[in-house]
Amino acid sequence: MPGLNQAEIEAKIVGFxxxxxxxxxxxxxxxxxxxxxxxxxxxxxxELVLEIEDxxxxxxxxxxxxxxxxxxxxxxxxxxxxxxx
Numbered sequence: 001m002p003g004l005n006q007a008e009i010e011a012k013i014v015g016f017x018x019x020x021x022x023x024x025x026x027x028x029x030x031x032x033x034x035x036x037x038x039x040x041x042x043x044x045x046x047e048l049v050l051e052i053e054d055x056x057x058x059x060x061x062x063x064x065x066x067x068x069x070x071x072x073x074x075x076x077x078x079x080x081x082x083x084x085x
Contacts, residue, residue, distance in 0.1 A: 009075040016051045017071070020044050030071040048074075056082055 010030045017038050018025040034040045040048065049060050052074075058081050068074050 013071045
């Protein structure tokens, strides 16, 4: 993602996750399991992916993100997808 580093992408994901769950972003640590600690469910994760797709102009297959549980995992994947030709 041009001009964005891993920490900036993670911050966006924290913000999206906090908005989806209606919690203060400061209550979410990037290392938290987004399903167990943050409380996202399958529908919330779909919403999160849609937010990121809209934000960065990506198309992300749903099955690709099913294995990710932490914000850094999501961020690394999205950064890699954005930089792929």
